[in-house]
Amino acid sequence: MGEAPTFIVNDLHSENGFGLKSKGCETSTVIGDKTYLIGGTNESLEIKIYDKSTGRWVIPTVLGIEPKSCKGHSAVPVNEDRILVIKKGSTSDDCIWFLEVDTQYVREQNKEGEVVAWSKGVIGNAEKPVVISGPSGVGKGTLISMLMKEFPSMFGFSVSHTTRAPREMEKDGVHYHFTERSVMEKEIKDGKFLEFASVHGNLYGTSIEAVEMVADAGKRCILDIDVQGARSVRASSLEAIFIFICPPSMQELEDRLRARGTETEEQILKRLRNAKEEIDQGTSSHIFDHILYNDKLEECYEILKKLLGLDGSNVADHQTSPKGIDLPLDHSVSKIDNKILINFGTSELEKTSKNLIVLDVSSLKEGAPGRTRGLNVYTIDSFSDWLNGINKLS
Ligand SMILES: Nc1nc2c(ncn2[C@@H]2O[C@H](COP(=O)(O)OP(=O)(O)O)[C@@H](O)[C@H]2O)c(=O)[nH]1
Numbered sequence: 198m199g200e201a202p203t204f205i206v207n208d209l210h211s212e213n214g215f216g217l218k219s220k221g222c223e224t225s226t227v228i229g230d231k232t233y234l235i236g237g238t239n240e241s242l243e244i245k246i247y248d249k250s251t252g253r254w255v256i257p258t259v260l261g262i263e264p265k266s267c268k269g270h271s272a273v274p275v276n277e278d279r280i281l282v283i284k285k286g287s288t289s290d291d292c293i294w295f296l297e298v299d300t301q302y303v304r305e306q307n308k309e310g311e312v313v314a315w316s317k318g319v320i321g322n323a324e325k326p327v328v329i330s331g332p333s334g335v336g337k338g339t340l341i342s343m344l345m346k347e348f349p350s351m352f353g354f355s356v357s358h359t360t361r362a363p364r365e366m367e368k369d370g371v372h373y374h375f376t377e378r379s380v381m382e383k384e385i386k387d388g389k390f391l392e393f394a395s396v397h398g399n400l401y402g403t404s405i406e407a408v409e410m411v412a413d414a415g416k417r418c419i420l421d422i423d424v425q426g427a428r429s430v431r432a433s434s435l436e437a438i439f440i441f442i443c444p445p446s447m448q449e450l451e452d453r454l455r456a457r458g459t460e461t462e463e464q465i466l467k468r469l470r471n472a473k474e475e476i477d478q479g480t481s482s483h484i485f486d487h488i489l490y491n492d493k494l495e496e497c498y499e500i501l502k503k504l505l506g507l508d509g510s511n512v513a514d515h516q517t518s519p520k521g522i523d524l525p526l527d528h529s530v531s532k533i534d535n536k537i538l539i540n541f542g543t544s545e546l547e548k549t550s551k552n553l554i555v556l557d558v559s560s561l562k563e564g565a566p567g568r569t570r571g572l573n574v575y576t577i578d579s580f581s582d583w584l585n586g587i588n589k590l591s
Pocket residue numbers: 329330331332333334338357358361392393394396397401402403421422423424425426427
């Protein structure tokens with residue numbers, strides 16, 4: 198890239214080092230020595246970086262799925278590691294994005310040159326995902342079904358991929374994505390999986406998309422995966438609660454597996470052989486936060502609910518949390534501390550009637566790659582009332 202025309206560089210600087218200027222559907226945002234130009238055509242949001250220290254323009258490697266075309270956008274730096282991008286005139290679940298410029302995920306990529314990554318903002322504080330592991334036949338599926346049935350708006354199941362054949366009652370896309378081994382191996386190579394493992398002779402894996410779909414619906418994700426998978430998730434950037442389910446005895450486990458009647462004798466024996474190793478690992482490794490004994494089903498379910506904090510109070514919280522914001526074309530964005538203020542009132546009258554949206558970015562969390570969770574959104578009546586409130590607190 199050539200040298201930047203001097204007037205643009207001057208134009209981009211603001212006193213606090215964070216700039217916000219718009220040129221048509223292009224925005225420029227300054228973080229430290231770098232100026233991030235986001236925009237270009239209506240088709241895609243291209244990114245160029247001007248590095249003041251070298252005086253050069255760079256086209257970075259862009260990771261993640263970029264926001265689909267939009268009718269313009271606003272950009273504001275959240276802090277040194279990411280830029281908030283708000284799409285204009287888009288649907289409420291697709292208007293908030295982040296361009297990660299120096300997050301842990303970006304730094305971990307070890308790529309030559311500049312790297313940035315798109316991640317979609319997920320509104321609301323869906324609780325940490327829950328990883329449930331345990332030997333075949335212990336009752337994982339049964340307990341998960343009970344949770345999903347009692348709390349349908351709170352939990353979402355991460356639908357895994359597997360190369361094993363479907364059982365009679367299992368539906369593709371609901372219980373598993375039943376997949377050819379060669380297809381799954383290619384998708385693993387392409388980086389589409391958060392984790393995968395070979396279990397009882399078949400390949401099983403959690404795709405990043407499976408977890409993202411649950412997060413996008415604002416639900417708490419439940420993963421039913423084996424101990425190897427749990428270990429991989431533990432090492433990943435997904436912060437979760439890990440629960441291991443134990444049978445009351447090996448005999449009871451065998452009885453349950455046989456009574457379920459979904460496996461051949463050979464498969465049952467293989468699952469029982471593997472169960473010993475899984476129970477050893479599950480109960481002695483430090484992967485799991487909680488170990489639950491599934492003796493009496495109802496008792497075990499009650500303990501599970503308690504572990505997940507389902508005592509009634511946060512059920513209500515979850516259901517009243519905002520789902521999203523519908524941003525009109527005409528709006529302005531400003532930043533005060535950890536709060537981003539979006540104003541879309543056009544007249545003085547409108548400015549005092551819930552046309553101010555506050556986006557609280559003080560507790561952002563990286564979710565699955567490609568998602569930023571923990572965004573808090575609320576409306577306020579007027580800017581002056583809000584400022585008064587802040588002054589009273591400080
Ligand atoms: N690592 C990993 N394990 C999985 C995944 N999905 C399922 N499993 C595990 O694979 C094992 C076999 O699952 P399945 O064939 O449904 O049999 P079941 O455990 O007898 O119901 C269980 O331990 C599951 O927890 C996945 O996406 N990743």
